[in-house]
Amino acid sequence: MQFDAILFPPRRAAMVEKGFWRDRTINDDLDACLKQRPDKEALTAVSIERGEVKRLTYRELGDLTDRLAIGLSRLGVGRNDVVSAQLPNWWEFTLIYLACARIGAVFNPLMPIFRERELSFMLKHGESKVAIVPKRFRGHDYEKMLADLRPALPALRHVRVIGGSGEDDFATLLATERSPSDTALLTSHRPAPDDVTQLIYTSGTTGEPKGVMHSSNSMTANIHAYAERLGLGVDDVILMASPMAHQTGFMYGLMMPIMLGARAVLQDIWDPRKALDVIRSEGATFTMASTPFLTDLTNAVADTALGVPTLRSFLCAGAPIPGPLVERARKVLGTKIVSAWGMTENGAATLIKLDDDDERAFNTCGCPLPGVELRIVDNDGKPLPTGTSGRLLIRACSNFGGYLHRPHLNGTDKEDWFDTGDLAQLDERGYVKIDGRSKDVIIRGGENIPVVEIEALLYRHPAIAQVAIVAYPDERLGERACAAVVTKPGQSIDLATLVEFLKSNKVALQYIPERLLVLDQMPATPSGKIQKFKLREIVKAALPQTAPAARA
Missing domain, CATH: 3.30.300.30 (ANL, C-terminal domain)
Known part of the structure; x- marks a missing residue:
């Protein structure tokens, strides 16, 4: 696959000079964890669908990653080949991304709710060479769906099925025995920090999805600033019940825990009572999800009278948070509710601060993270004064590299300002209030x-x-x-x-x-x-x- 991430090169020098791009990849962070804390639990995957809890130390995670990387390479997967995974929040999801990073492949996460129409477009547009799916999830037969689609997808060479049988069983990729030549394979084909490492499709709130291209530098620049503002570190336990095939789950439930050397706890099906149990039993300290998740968890705690004393903060994004919900959640959970704004194209770009008044969580979506600039302009592109609603533009270290094969839709000018499609206003302290989508x-x-x-x-x-x-x-x-x-x-x-x-x-x-x-x-x-x-x-x-x- 040829990637046209044309928005990265023009800003590289400035991003490196300012310290936002650190030229590290997830490989560097995983290797650091393997050296510094190999026996620490890295990942706890709670699967309601499969009725199991899978626990992996960093040492076990690293070993399985290398096995899968070798297995994928023996399927013919190499540098810049796209590997798609349509999975819930299972431990295999994390493994597949890490294995792709070992051999320079590009990971393409796909939402489990996608069906033939969306998949046929995305797999063809992204020229996926390998697709990995569950045999069944929540009653749907993914194996049959992919079998039906394959004749119209000439680039798709292999489908591997979790819970499958024969050579198509995903487990066969993990049974790969390492040979002496594989050591070089796992180190010589790794992506550079500016190479495309993730191809993720927009969630489709406005129509046909677009393939967003991200590099290690664009994603990690955001995650470092995000974790710092939230005070997250090596001792945190990060619960992720939001889909990992969405940027929320991917960046902050998969990448961030490894970058911090922390522990991730995954939940595959949203069940507020189960989430409450998981938070209590695993000692979760942080989570991020949309408003319905916060509402459900608050109700579960209120109904059971069981508290969540370890949960320090809940970052709620995706839509403005209703004031009454913030007030109730703060009281019932005893947790700091953090509002944020972001997009697939740039991650969570604005957050309130932990010492901000709660009122800012429902009146604003926070202020920009380091490396993020915002501008409010009118329809002619002229800057608007404080408190005036207009088009929201963003220029950020975490901005994407462009839309795959659609550079004409990149929406970024010569000064690197990206038109978000949102309407917003900035207050006197630089906090942003989203007024809606321009199309809405x-x-x-x-x-x-x-x-x-x-x-x-x-x-x-x-x-x-x-x-x-x-x-x-x-x-x-x-x-x-x-x-x-x-x-x-x-x-x-x-x-x-x-x-x-x-x-x-x-x-x-x-x-x-x-x-x-x-x-x-x-x-x-x-x-x-x-x-x-x-x-x-x-x-x-x-x-x-x-x-x-x-x-x-």
Whole structure:
């Protein structure tokens, strides 16, 4: 595979000079752990699906990594070949990335929820040479799905199945015996710090995914700053129940623990009661997940009266955190709730600080990490003053190398500013407040509706568990707003009640949604981000059933 990561070379000299790019790879960090703490437990994988707990020391992790690297190389995998893995948070996931790094292959994580349509596009676009899947997970037959897809994927030479049989069984790759020549193989083909090491597809909140290319330097630059701000180190136990095929799980659940010499605890299926047990039994000190995870864990602790005294901080990202949730979670969990903002293209780029007031966690998404610059501009690219909402641009040491085979979509100017597609504003202290996606703006009769603010208010309604506001077409005003909600168990809400609630909170009449759609669940990515492009389709299809408010 030829990678066109054209955004890395122009900024290399500046990033190295400023100390953000350290020219280390995950190989260096794993080797350091093997030398300094070989018998420390590196990885605890709690699999609800398989009913097992797998524990690996750094020594065991290193040995299995080398075995798998040799096994992959004997399948013909070499430098810049793409290895795809569609796996839940199993210990094999970590192993595959580390093995790819040993031989210079590029790792392509794929969400377990992807099916034929998404997989056929991604595996073909990324020219994957090897795909690794579970035989079955949550009732789905992945082995059969890949078998059906293979005729249309000429680059896909091998499929290995965890829990499979015969030569296609993943376990055969780990049974590889090392020969004297393999020692050179494991050291001579390792990637350079600026080589593409990860190909990850955008989560698809706005449409067709794009292949994001990252190097060791772009990812580790972010992780070092992230860990430092959160006060994380070698003694921490990092719980990761967010999908590792998403940047959250990959960077902070797979890479960060090894870089710190810490311990990772993985959970393959989100179950809040199980997560509570895991936090207590394993002594987890930190986790990162989206808002629904925080809500569920808070409810589990409240329902059981079992505390999580070791959990110092919970980083919540992916969407603005409702104020009432922060207040309740802080009280129930006794844990610092950290808000953040980031993207697949640059990792978590802004975080609040541990000594910030809790109010900043629900009013902002934090301030930039070292090596990150933000700029708010108008539609003509002119900088806007503090407190004014506009297009959010980012220039960061962690910015990606570009979209695979789509450089025209890179969205980065000659000064390295990347257009995030978000609307935001900066306060006087440099903290960012996300106002929504530029494509999610609702303009009603020439008036911009502050979607995020209205959503935040509606989260305070006692009947509402989730809410998202999207536009629907209107012949006279161009667009009007529809509130889609998921109610709490046993609760209900109608449009009149919703309107009255917003009026009681002094919301301007033109900002109040004019239709209401109650859903059983929101269309969302595996990381919990609401897919508003899908929601708009649902609302449009349901328009005859969504009663309008009785006003012009």
